[in-house]
Amino acid sequence: MIKVMDLHKSFGSTEVLKGIDAFVEEKEVVCVIGPSGSGKSTFLRCLNMLEEITDGDVEIDGVRLMDPKTDINKLRAQVGMVFQHFNLFPHKTVMENITIGPVKVSGISQEDANARAKGLLEKVGLGDKADVYPGSLSGGQKQRVAIARALAMNPKVMLFDEPTSALDPELVGDVLEVMKDLAREGMTMVVVTHEMGFAREMGDRVLFMDQGIIMEEGKPVDLFDNPQNERTQEFLSKIL
Amino acid sequence: MWDKLNELVSSPHYVNSIPFIWQGMQLTMIVTFTGFFFGFIIGSLVGLMRISKNKIIYGIATVYIELVRGTPILVQALFLYFAVSDFFGINFDALTAGIIAIAINAGAYIAEIVRGGVESVDKGQMEAGRSVGMTSTQTMRYIIWPQAFRRMIPPLGNQFIISLKDTSIFAVISLGEMTYIMRQYVSTTGEPFVPYIMLCLGYLIITVPSMVILRRVERRLDV
Numbered sequence: 001m002i003k004v005m006d007l008h009k010s011f012g013s014t015e016v017l018k019g020i021d022a023f024v025e026e027k028e029v030v031c032v033i034g035p036s037g038s039g040k041s042t043f044l045r046c047l048n049m050l051e052e053i054t055d056g057d058v059e060i061d062g063v064r065l066m067d068p069k070t071d072i073n074k075l076r077a078q079v080g081m082v083f084q085h086f087n088l089f090p091h092k093t094v095m096e097n098i099t100i101g102p103v104k105v106s107g108i109s110q111e112d113a114n115a116r117a118k119g120l121l122e123k124v125g126l127g128d129k130a131d132v133y134p135g136s137l138s139g140g141q142k143q144r145v146a147i148a149r150a151l152a153m154n155p156k157v158m159l160f161d162e163p164t165s166a167l168d169p170e171l172v173g174d175v176l177e178v179m180k181d182l183a184r185e186g187m188t189m190v191v192v193t194h195e196m197g198f199a200r201e202m203g204d205r206v207l208f209m210d211q212g213i214i215m216e217e218g219k220p221v222d223l224f225d226n227p228q229n230e231r232t233q234e235f236l237s238k239i240l
Numbered sequence: 241m242w243d244k245l246n247e248l249v250s251s252p253h254y255v256n257s258i259p260f261i262w263q264g265m266q267l268t269m270i271v272t273f274t275g276f277f278f279g280f281i282i283g284s285l286v287g288l289m290r291i292s293k294n295k296i297i298y299g300i301a302t303v304y305i306e307l308v309r310g311t312p313i314l315v316q317a318l319f320l321y322f323a324v325s326d327f328f329g330i331n332f333d334a335l336t337a338g339i340i341a342i343a344i345n346a347g348a349y350i351a352e353i354v355r356g357g358v359e360s361v362d363k364g365q366m367e368a369g370r371s372v373g374m375t376s377t378q379t380m381r382y383i384i385w386p387q388a389f390r391r392m393i394p395p396l397g398n399q400f401i402i403s404l405k406d407t408s409i410f411a412v413i414s415l416g417e418m419t420y421i422m423r424q425y426v427s428t429t430g431e432p433f434v435p436y437i438m439l440c441l442g443y444l445i446i447t448v449p450s451m452v453i454l455r456r457v458e459r460r461l462d463v
């Protein structure tokens with residue numbers, strides 16, 4: 001589903017991603033872990049071109065991002081993104097947050113989009129919040145709306161950038177529950193996270209990133225219980 | 241002293257000047273509203289140009305803003321009305337010149353208001369809009385602009401009042417707005433005190449309600 005080929009990314013003269021090769025199979029859940037500043041967010045953001053790729057290429061469902069013929073807006077519509085700080089649209093109701101993409105981008109009628117949004121809100125456990133503004137929601141509720149907003153576009157892949165790290169600890173569970181449901185339904189997911197429990201339970205594979213490269217990757221059991229790389233061992237010993 | 245005061249209270253100029261104030265006020269309002277309307281359009285465009293990554297577009301916008309902000313509106317009006325019309329052989333009347341002067345002048349200040357408003361919206365909003373597949377134009381229109389506009393309302397209100405007061409300098413191009421008319425009134429009657437009080441009142445009648453409305457809107461937007 002996703003193929004990352006020798007991906008490089010520089011901001012000015014500092015190279016943040018130094019040649020990343022990776023892949024994500026359909027229906028696979030890949031978790032990305034690593035110390036702060038290692039380039040996890042940048043990596044994720046390159047996957048839907050929120051950051052311009054400096055060198056190398058990414059292929060999503062057979063479409064190359066760097067191909068000049070690629071319609072990047074169309075591609076983004078198929079890649080759902082969930083941000084650490086939710087980035088809901090504060091001037092729009094929960095319902096409008098979810099329907100604006102389908103209506104403006106996919107050209108679906110407002111009625112159809114509303115009906116679908118209702119279903120998605122039920123699914124994330126917020127069926128009664130359709131008409132409120134994001135300002136009145138808790139962090140956990142906001143993030144679940146953000147997930148519903150991304151799902152409304154029927155994405156082929158969902159990208160999560162530390163979706164729970166801005167949340168109060170007691171609100172993390174609800175969001176993780178929604179993500180687990182998604183994973184069980186067979187959604188292809190790339191999740192940057194500090195939630196090692198989630199990575200262990202739901203991850204098909206874990207990538208350990210450090211200093212702009214993937215230092216180690218493997219099944220959660222192998223990587224967590226028997227890390228090969230010294231940097232991985234050091235990182236895991238600090239957080240576990 | 242007592243006589244003077246008595247004379248002031250019983251002055252006929254309070255009533256006599258009202259028709260003139262009213263006449264001038266109409267023109268003042270026309271110039272202000274029309275000029276500000278076009279100024280807002282110019283300001284929105286130029287403000288967005290100021291955010292552009294394209295250096296040429298950014299440069300044009302910057303030069304315009306600095307030229308306008310660095311020169312007095314009085315000089316701008318003189319230049320427009322006498323120099324430009326003379327040079328290009330276009331003969332616009334004082335009203336048109338006044339409207340253009342307000343539009344160009346307010347446009348520059350509004351451009352900075354627009355830039356500030358748009359830049360105050362969190363970057364994550366653009367990213368969220370883009371990541372559901374909207375183009376940058378769509379995201380600007382549906383996501384960024386509505387949020388930016390709310391924050392622009394208080395400074396826009398201020399600029400409106402400044403522009404309104406700026407119209408008083410169009411007396412120099414003989415535009416018959418409130419100040420011009422009252423100056424004529426004073427020179428015909430030879431009595432300055434009461435007519436100029438009335439002139440002040442003429443401006444306050446527009447500015448005070450504007451400020452009250454503005455403060456209300458501000459309070460409502462806070463919530």
Ligand SMILES: Nc1ncnc2c1ncn2[C@@H]1O[C@H](COP(=O)(O)OP(=O)(O)OP(=O)(O)O)[C@@H](O)[C@H]1O
Nearest residue numbers: 011012016034035036037038039040041042043162
């Ligand atoms: N827009 C930018 N301009 C310049 N440097 C940037 C930019 N974005 C990120 N960086 C730098 O790139 C490096 C990697 O950042 P990134 O956000 O990808 O790290 P991360 O692994 O997500 O860290 P964290 O766990 O703290 O979120 C950091 O050193 C950061 O300062």
Ligand SMILES: [Mg+2]
Nearest residue numbers: 040041042162
């Ligand atoms: Mg990050």
